[in-house]
Amino acid sequence: MAQKNIFGEDLIPCSTEPLTGFFRDGCCNTNAQDVGVHTVCVICTEDFLHFSKAVGNDLSTPFPQYNFPGLKPGDRWCLCAERFKQAYIHGCAPQVVLEATNEKTLEIVDMDILIKHAYKTV
Numbered sequence: 001m002a003q004k005n006i007f008g009e010d011l012i013p014c015s016t017e018p019l020t021g022f023f024r025d026g027c028c029n030t031n032a033q034d035v036g037v038h039t040v041c042v043i044c045t046e047d048f049l050h051f052s053k054a055v056g057n058d059l060s061t062p063f064p065q066y067n068f069p070g071l072k073p074g075d076r077w078c079l080c081a082e083r084f085k086q087a088y089i090h091g092c093a094p095q096v097v098l099e100a101t102n103e104k105t106l107e108i109v110d111m112d113i114l115i116k117h118a119y120k121t122v
Helices: 046-054 081-089 103-107 111-116
Strands: 038-043 076-080
Touching (some): 038 081, 038 103, 046 081, 076 081
Antiparallel strands (some): 038 076
16 A cells, blocks of 8 residues: 555655665655654755764765765755754755655654745746
8 A cells, every 4th residue: 555645645756866765665655664764755955965964864975885876965865754853953954845755754743844845846
């Protein structure tokens, strides 16, 4: 059964280039083994990547041994909900692709915060 986004609709893919998701299936799917709750589909920014590295989660450096290419501004990524919340508190939260963000995120981040950071295509 398809997992749902924050609107209760089927979750759409976040990214296949780079391949993201806890299961590396391109979607922000989750289950009980995903203790990091990788459920927020974000569009990385320079500010966010610097912040994440500064707090101990270097997302910009490639780790080929883990098939991780390193992220750059503009990349979409299934981010841990707590990391998004932390970035929000520090004023550097990236934009969010709401339709690709798992409803489980709402257990950690308020809907209004996600909507405030919504990626707009227009």
